[in-house]
Amino acid sequence: GEDVEQSLFLSVREGDSSVINCTYTDSSSTYLYWYKQEPGAGLQLLTYIFSNMDMKQDQRLTVLLNKKDKHLSLRIADTQTGDSAIYFCASDEGNFNKFYFGSGTKLNVKP
């Protein structure tokens, strides 16, 4: 199966930008996803990007995709304390059944 890797922790100050990075190995991915998990909750879809796009912006969120390097990033502008959570990137490996998740990046936002 695919390997999806993320760094485990990121700490930022409120109001700064956060950048969470992810690398993946399978070039057949059709879509790549970012999910957010708050304590005690399930995963909530934040955004996704089609594999032939380089960038997608959705309000405070910007997704950048470098297909050549198989690198995906999520930028959160003006990070708030409510953004503190674990963020997972995921790849669909080109089919509807198989989703591969990274191990998650825990974002801590300091006031």
Place this chain on the structure above:
Amino acid sequence: EAQVTQNPRYLITVTGKKLTVTCSQNMNHEYMSWYRQDPGLGLRQIYYSMNVEVTDKGDVPEGYKVSRKEKRNFPLILESPSPNQTSLYFCASRGRGADGYTFGSGTRLTVV
């Protein structure tokens, strides 16, 4: 409200005592999946289903069974639970669109 409902939210059981975690979705989704989440390992897929009566193994299927007799339900069965199955379990469903899986709230299982 569109949702995936899992029950129970919390479960403590003893080794070897069969249990079932239920999952139901109200979005008429074809695809359903079970994941387990363990610290430092992210989410790993246990089983998935492409439609009624069509299921297949994910990456960590050992010790689990599933069934898909109706489109909306996808129960996870542990015939003889062991302590290494202590984990946080998520059920998820998706349709054929680009917007990925919708997740349930999770079931925290402890096997003693």
